[in-house]
Amino acid sequence: MxxxxxxxxxxxxxxxxxxxxxxxxxxxxxxxxxxxxxxxxxxxxxxxxxxxxxxxxxxxxxxxxxxxxxxxxxxxxxxxxxxxxTSGDNSVAGNFTSDNVDASCVYVAGPNKQRATLKIGHTGAADGTDSVASAIGIELNTTGTACQGITVTAPDGPTTGNLLLLRNNSVDDFVVKGTGRVGIGVAQGATPGGRVQIAQRDDSTIGLFMVANSASANHLAEFRDSSNTAKLRILKTGAPAAVNAQFGTATAESYGGGDGVVGIRNATIVPTTNPISGGVLYVEAGALKYKGSSGTVTTLAPA
Structure with missing residues (x-):
């Protein structure tokens, strides 16, 4: 009462x-x-x-x-x-609005071990008529805003899991590991072999495709050493441009103190068969040699 x-x-x-x-x-x-x-x-x-x-x-x-x-x-x-x-453009199940500029609009926290702390499930249309829909939609409104779209942080120490995972058809189409390594198209749960690994999943798709901007004077790609010195560039024409180039080794370079030169290491195995439709240039015991398609070996420069 x-x-x-x-x-x-x-x-x-x-x-x-x-x-x-x-x-x-x-x-x-x-x-x-x-x-x-x-x-x-x-x-x-x-x-x-x-x-x-x-x-x-x-x-x-x-x-x-x-x-x-x-x-x-x-x-x-x-x-x-x-x-x-079942209809109504702005009739939603939950609407959260805040005027407080110093705190988040919504807090979600949980000790989940087997499921997501926040799970969003989109009930799709089997006929594909929901092609413009998305499970998550983010709008960054107001001209001049500096708001970030998505931020992932680990304030109590780095996670040993993934920072971001996009998985489809049992393939990790895009994954950012807790170490910062990025995998594109890698096997499910695989660790990328480098800072970035791209796995070419089929025979008809190019692994890395880049198109130059016709009005740009910049390069398609540039590679620098640990001292931040440019060593290799792919020009906008697609041509490679290097300070020095070394063939025949995957480790130490040797240019004899030169700059703007090409180095060729001694061949580990000299050609034993005749090349087809061309020739082979190699170094043997320090001598520069050329073997043509008929099998003739010519010494172009002694050691």
Whole structure:
């Protein structure tokens, strides 16, 4: 029963300036019919039954609502927002808006081990008519904004998992590991072999495709050493340009102190068969040699 509670029925709504706590579930009662409300403590209006109303609104200077449950039955959620209408462009199940510029609009936290802390499931259309829809849509509004689209941080230390994973058809189409390594098209769960690894998954797709800007004076690619000195460039014409070039080794270079030169290491295995439609240039015991398609070996320069 009601005792010392400022409760007013006005304009089709039951209004109170006190906190309301709703707990338990023994029967379904409808607001305005036979709801059992009573004063359990100072400024607390309470019911031990389900609470049903056409609309529930708060406008307060304190916390407007608090929901908590210890239920463990599958499908028993603390809060369920259900939009049953099947049309309406801006009729959504949940709408969160904040005027506070110093805090996030929504906090989501959980100790999950087997599932995502926040899971979003899009119920797709089998006929593909949802091609412009997305599971997540992000808008960065206002001209001049410097807002970031997505930020992932690990303030308590680096994660040993993935920072970002896009998986489709049992292939990691794009993955950023906790080490910062990036994999494109790598096998599911694989560790990229370098800072960036691109796996060519089929015979018809180019592994890396780059197109130059016709109006640009910059290069397609540039490679620098640890001292930040450019060593190799791919010009916008597609031609390679290197300070020095070394053939026949995957480790140490040797240019004899030269700059702007080409170095050729001694061949590990000299050609034993005749090349087809051309010739082979190589170094043997320091001498520069050429073997043509007829099998003739010519020494172009002695050691």
């Amino acid at each position: 009601l005792h010392d509670i400022d409760l007013v029925y006005m304009g089709g709504k039951l209004t109170t300036g006190k906190d309301i706590v709703l707990t338990g579930s023994s029967a379904t009662l409808t607001l305005g019919v036979d709801v059992n409300l009573y004063r359990s403590a100072a400024d607390i209006l309470k019911t031990d039954d389900d609470f049903t109303a056409r609309s529930f609104n708060t406008n307060s200077t304190v916390r407007s609502a608090f929901f908590k449950t210890t239920a463990t039955v599958n499908g028993t959620h603390t809060v369920t927002a259900y939009q049953a209408a």
